[in-house]
Amino acid sequence: MRLGLIIISAIFINNFVLSRFLGICPFLGVSKKVETAVGMSLAVTFVMGLASVICWMVQYFILIPLGIGYMQTIAFILVIAGLVQFVEMVIKKTSPTLYQALGVYLPLITTNCAVLGVAILNIQSNYNLIETLVNGVGGGLSFTLAIVLFAGVRERLEFAPTPKALDGFPIAMLAASLFSIAFLGFSGLFSGLL
Amino acid sequence: MINNIIWPVIVLGGIAVFFGIVLAYASKKFAVEVDPRVTEVREVLPGANCGGCGYAGCDALAEAIARGDAAITTCPVGGAELAAKLSVIMGVEAGSMEREVARVICCGDKNNAKEKYEYQGIEDCKAAEMLAGGSKSCRYGCTGLGTCVRECPFDAIHVVNGAAVVDEEKCTACKKCIAVCPKGIIELVPVSNKVRVLCKNLDKGKSTMDVCKIGCIACQKCVKACKFDAIKVENNVAKIDYSKCVNCMMCAEVCPTKTIYANFADRKKAFISDDKCIGCAICKKHCNFEAIEGELKSKHKVLDDKCVGCSQCSVKCPKDAIEMK
Numbered sequence: 001m002r003l004g005l006i007i008i009s010a011i012f013i014n015n016f017v018l019s020r021f022l023g024i025c026p027f028l029g030v031s032k033k034v035e036t037a038v039g040m041s042l043a044v045t046f047v048m049g050l051a052s053v054i055c056w057m058v059q060y061f062i063l064i065p066l067g068i069g070y071m072q073t074i075a076f077i078l079v080i081a082g083l084v085q086f087v088e089m090v091i092k093k094t095s096p097t098l099y100q101a102l103g104v105y106l107p108l109i110t111t112n113c114a115v116l117g118v119a120i121l122n123i124q125s126n127y128n129l130i131e132t133l134v135n136g137v138g139g140g141l142s143f144t145l146a147i148v149l150f151a152g153v154r155e156r157l158e159f160a161p162t163p164k165a166l167d168g169f170p171i172a173m174l175a176a177s178l179f180s181i182a183f184l185g186f187s188g189l190f191s192g193l194l
Numbered sequence: 195m196i197n198n199i200i201w202p203v204i205v206l207g208g209i210a211v212f213f214g215i216v217l218a219y220a221s222k223k224f225a226v227e228v229d230p231r232v233t234e235v236r237e238v239l240p241g242a243n244c245g246g247c248g249y250a251g252c253d254a255l256a257e258a259i260a261r262g263d264a265a266i267t268t269c270p271v272g273g274a275e276l277a278a279k280l281s282v283i284m285g286v287e288a289g290s291m292e293r294e295v296a297r298v299i300c301c302g303d304k305n306n307a308k309e310k311y312e313y314q315g316i317e318d319c320k321a322a323e324m325l326a327g328g329s330k331s332c333r334y335g336c337t338g339l340g341t342c343v344r345e346c347p348f349d350a351i352h353v354v355n356g357a358a359v360v361d362e363e364k365c366t367a368c369k370k371c372i373a374v375c376p377k378g379i380i381e382l383v384p385v386s387n388k389v390r391v392l393c394k395n396l397d398k399g400k401s402t403m404d405v406c407k408i409g410c411i412a413c414q415k416c417v418k419a420c421k422f423d424a425i426k427v428e429n430n431v432a433k434i435d436y437s438k439c440v441n442c443m444m445c446a447e448v449c450p451t452k453t454i455y456a457n458f459a460d461r462k463k464a465f466i467s468d469d470k471c472i473g474c475a476i477c478k479k480h481c482n483f484e485a486i487e488g489e490l491k492s493k494h495k496v497l498d499d500k501c502v503g504c505s506q507c508s509v510k511c512p513k514d515a516i517e518m519k
Binding site for chain 2: 058062063066067068071074075078079082085086089090092093094096164
């Protein structure tokens with residue numbers, strides 16, 4: 001039950017992109033086509049899940065026992081950067097097709113603040129290892145949901161009769177803000193339970 | 195106090211070393227062998243990622259070339275110079291490759307072509323095309339709204355007085371403008387070609403004359419004037435066979451509507467060097483314009499007023515005695 005709540009909370013109520021405003025850069029940068037958006041979000045979901053778990057271990061098995069919890073941010077960034085590099089190598093070797101499809105987005109995940117965000121939020125919420133994994137994957141899915149939906153909207157925006165001054169990026173920003181307002185509607189969900 | 199500094203350094207250093215070792219091991223274990231030529235080829239490619247070659251970008255082309263799937267002349271931007279570099283890397287012959295440029299086959303600017311209505315829609319040729327084929331009376335002509343201008347990554351095409359014109363210096367023949375032009379009036383032509391038919395109107399002469407001052411009326415005068423069989427009228431519009439055209443500009447001279455454009459200032463004249471000429475009369479025989487005089491075994495002379503600069507004498511001269519200036 002608690003795990004279900006965590007995943008629904010991560011995806012809808014506290015959507016990483018639309019409610020917490022994390023990972024805005026890839027959200028706006030890679031959302032021009034649904035295809036690339038799906039590829040990007042798959043990679044992000046994978047890295048977020050893995051990074052949550054490893055960062056949790058680093059926090060509780062290394063930083064806390066040594067009493068240097070304040071080094072959290074820099075240690076997590078180190079872990080995430082190393083992890084992304086590792087994932088890139090593995091994918092390149094095992095699945096060249098997936099590597100081709102993801103292209104430049106793979107190394108870009110290092111700079112996606114949603115990944116660091118989920119790792120830190122797991123610690124702040126005092127989750128255990130299982131909950132951390134669920135929250136990490138849920139965060140990835142929330143990124144997937146937001147970016148894929150948004151990519152669909154942007155594909156249609158290309159053909160929409162927009163005012164000239166708003167053509168292109170400005171109208172995309174407006175659409176993103178409307179998205180965010182729409183997701184605000186989920187905020188009352190389960191408010192009594194969580 | 196000192197512990198506050200030492201422990202973080204040890205821990206972070208430890209994590210970094212751990213990941214360093216893992217990554218170093220992974221890079222050996224998961225190493226993918228890449229053809230070293232891919233990197234070399236990629237380095238000499240222009241890197242504009244224009245897609246003119248038909249591949250996704252310079253990286254994709256570099257791989258295709260290294261695999262041998264693409265010819266080394268595939269990149270239209272780098273041209274012959276690049277092909278020479280690639281031939282060194284790949285160890286294959288470059289072959290000859292003439293630089294091509296895009297050319298807008300229409301000169302229906304505001305002075306020449308009549309407007310049939312005032313277009314006030316969005317600045318886009320495709321949009322205008324949907325509204326009764328654009329605002330020009332000629333349905334084959336350039337709409338002049340500059341979709342090609344916005345597409346060109348090299349700033350090589352501009353709308354001048356209502357019709358697009360290619361800047362041949364900057365054009366790299368990437369074909370992007372050709373792909374977006376809804377009228378299909380942009381073509382690639384060899385850059386050495388100086389004579390151009392600037393009309394694509396397939397209507398009969400009378401209807402063409404009604405819509406544009408400078409349209410081809412298919413009068414066949416150019417066909418008769420061409421001594422090299424290089425120009426033909428098909429579907430009511432003249433077309434030059436660039437493999438046969440020698441830039442003599444005779445067609446442009448006779449064209450009554452000036453649809454065929456040639457810059458007469460560029461016209462070259464033949465000059466026979468007296469030192470080298472042996473009086474073999476081969477040049478005289480090959481001149482289609484009776485512009486060379488002189489008897490056998492005497493020095494020949496070019497009649498400047500008759501020479502049109504077709505350079506056929508220069509090509510045929512066995513002693514290299516004729517120069518085109």
